[in-house]
Amino acid sequence: MKLLTKLQHWLLKRVSRKDSTVLKSNSIYILPTKEGIIYAVMIFLMLSAAINFNNSLVFFCTFLMAGVGLISMHMTQQNLLDLQFSIAHVKPVFCFQNLSLPLIISQSTDQLANKSMSKKKNLTKYSIAIQFSHQQTQSNEVFLKEITDVPFDETSLLQLNSPTTQRGIFELPPLTISTRYPLGLFRAWTNIQLNNDAVIYPNPENKFSHKPLNGTNSEGQGIKGRGFDDFSGFKSYQKGESLKHIHWKAYAREQGMLSKTFTGGNNHEYWLDWNEFSGDTENKLRQLCRLVIDAEEQGDRYGLILPNKTINISRGQVHHHQCLRELAMYQVDNV
């Protein structure tokens, strides 16, 4: 077994990172399983019985079963062939949250190939096991081993769950794809490493531990101003207002051009400045992260000032994620 782990380590070094991997025969490895070795011993026993009793039928059965073993080896390898793996867009998470990576598995046969063929022939790849290659190094194993079937003309989606420990770009550890189908006598496997767009945001500081903000507000507080979130009523349309806000139904009823009004958010507006925080880089990032989250929750308008980058004051989901992303990626190369 130790030898196998060594082999696996050596093989892992040869894996290159790709956006999408198609399994080809030159990268699929195959070895007999424990059961396969027992099967071989059984065939050897049968053969010696056949020789000893000089029994033709025992000979034939032995050879038939040897042939079955041999062909099953081929089939096990075939079962992995032409499988295509890639990772779909990953929703970013905060550090120490579990990252869920959608792994897309399909068969890389030409999409244009006749579909009626697939009905005649059973081209489903059965029982494909997917697991992280360094299973033992994963401290809290959220994702152990997934086994799935991959039908010929469908795409299978598998959620890989992985704990995160570091902000920045998530580096997906190599995956081992293996199968023992059909007879379990052989295990074919290959290692793949996939690129993904997962970003791990810094772990936000606990809610109440950061200093209350002061000073940077540029507009008065507490005034409920016009916003865009919550519907509050109608008013007559004025030129320049968003077309989205026109009450078209009323217009259709010939009640004149009415415009919907919204409240929401507030008029708080401030800069979150890197230089105003103390502590080491990570600490600062964590505090900034917390503030960005809080600001978005309260509907404030905020901007972010980092030593190397400034993001203008704005709000909304896009802005929010841009800020968090900048925090995540801050000096990520040096980390």
Place this chain on the structure above:
Amino acid sequence: MFSFIREKLLKNTIGLHTLLPIILFIILVPHLSSVSVSFFLYIIFVLLWFTLHTLGIIPRPGKFIQFILLLISLVILIMNYGITFSQQASLSLLSMMICLKLLEIKNEQDRRNIFVILFLSYFILVIYFLHSQDLILTLFILINIILLTLMLSAFNRRPQKSLPLLDNFYLIGRLFLKALPIAIILFLFFPRIPGPLWSLPENGQSSTTGLSDKMYPGSVTDLASSDEIAFRVNFLGPPPSANKLYWRGPVLSETDGFLWSQKKQLSLNSQLHGRKFEDIITHTSDSIAYTITLEPHKKKWLFALEMPTRVNGDTIRGNYLSSDLQLLNKTNIHQLTQYQVLSTTEFKLHPVIKTELQDALIFPKTSNPKTYQLGKTWQNSFTSKKEIVSTGLNYFKNKPFFYTKQPNAMIDNPSDQFLFDEKRGFCEHYASSFVLLMRAAGIPARVVTGYQGIEKNNVGNYYIVRQSNAHAWAEVWLEEDGWIRLDPTAMIPPHRIEPDIFQTNLERLSFSSLNLPDLPKLSAQQKTALYNFSQQLKQSMDNLKNNWNNWILGYDQTKQNLLLKLMGFTTGWETLLFLLIGSITGLIIIFQIIHIYRNHQQKDIVYKNYSKFIEKLNYAGMSLQLSEGPEAIKQKAIKKFPKQKLNILNIIDNYIQIRYASKNKQSLILQFISDVKKFKT
């Protein structure tokens, strides 16, 4: 009951491991049919328990109960087989182990236990072949091997569906179709090594019908009703005439007046003491060459026409002629055995051992006094021994002796009973009484058992000797003639041969089993035709079996060498190795070609034309990929070749129609193909 099963099916609780005991039961059927009741009940009990457990009715037995079950199984085994080792016992042990292992299965994911069970089941199936190599059994075993492999693949399916067998059936079919040529190549060219690697354990329990080395009144009669085949014969030339068809079996010269038995078997060669084989048998006729395919009878003797002069067999090793000219094998015959013999039918046999003649004169003192008296009177009234012999034979001819297959039981002084009271008997009665009479009259005599006659199979042009051909006759020694064969049964004139009630019954039975509704209405002619037809059917079946025996079961080193010679190769290890590697490589190449051809075909006609169209565009200076969407290709192509806009639009729109519309129209496809053909940039 049915509603319960349906409910279980709906709930998907009938899983794979519910099928396991069922398949195990099927596999064990041939063995279970030959075991004691206790063993049978035990196996059924365990299988039933597991089945009920998988249905969720009762829990799995705990460690303690499993241990008790193990103890019970050991008790049953020792009760039935003792502590001796035999094939039957090992088969029983194996099946009990499998059944107990079944109870250890925790769930469907319990790979280890399930694999052990399936592998041991393969083993049981193969062991059956050591017992019998019947055609039907072979089919049964092959089907079971496929079933087991199907189970194996089903258990390897993850995630497990309720019954994935159907999905896997196609795959297993392909697996076996591909494995079959490999198996055939290995079967033909794998070097066959003669000789057992270890000696075989003798089978104690099971017995087969056939001649035994003991004879008593009624023992041969028991065989007379058996239709079983003793052996098949292939004569190189024409078969000898009927009166010479005596197949020599055990020679019995020791008796206590009731039981006849063999003397200790000594090999002829060890008793020659300087003499040549020709001194023992002087033959005056040409030799007859023939091949015998002997059904296993678990005894040592090989049958041969009287008298065998040379033997040549491949599956029998260490055969020898005994001092009383029996052909014997060193070990018991456990499987179909083929051997060639040269025999001479006109011969003069001289005694081999000095004590031979004295032994052939011993009359058991206290038994059969009347027989002894009769013999003594003959000795006193005739001077010539030849006269005594002919008197003895004529005694059966002239007195009202009847030949019957249903003689009464004779236990006390059977010869006296037969000769003076019953006067109805089968061949062993005649032979033993005659030999006793001769011995009393001072002529060395012994009983020979074996078979007499042959039955031709018209389909396959070979001959069958059945158990019902079993016979016993006498051999007497005369100074000038040596040992000569005398068959007192043959002295009975035909009108004193009693019709064989059993045989006619049997025939009537086989007629009724044809299940024809208005059999009585058939005319005699039709009945004969029907009978002939059924005979022909029987012969064809036996011919099939004979070919099976000759070419499958009897495929050995000789036949392998013959095959090599026919193929124009020299015989030997190197050739076989070359052929093995060569044919397997060839097979792989053929598989690959089929694979490529299939892939090629897989791309259908629409796809082919579409790629042709794109090739045309690429040839005209574009760089398009098939993987690009048709809409994208359309845009790019129109941009590049605005003049051809209409054609391009036609082709691509038709293509999209064909591909993505729910209904495919043949005309649309044809239009598309012709458009592609016409298309020029």
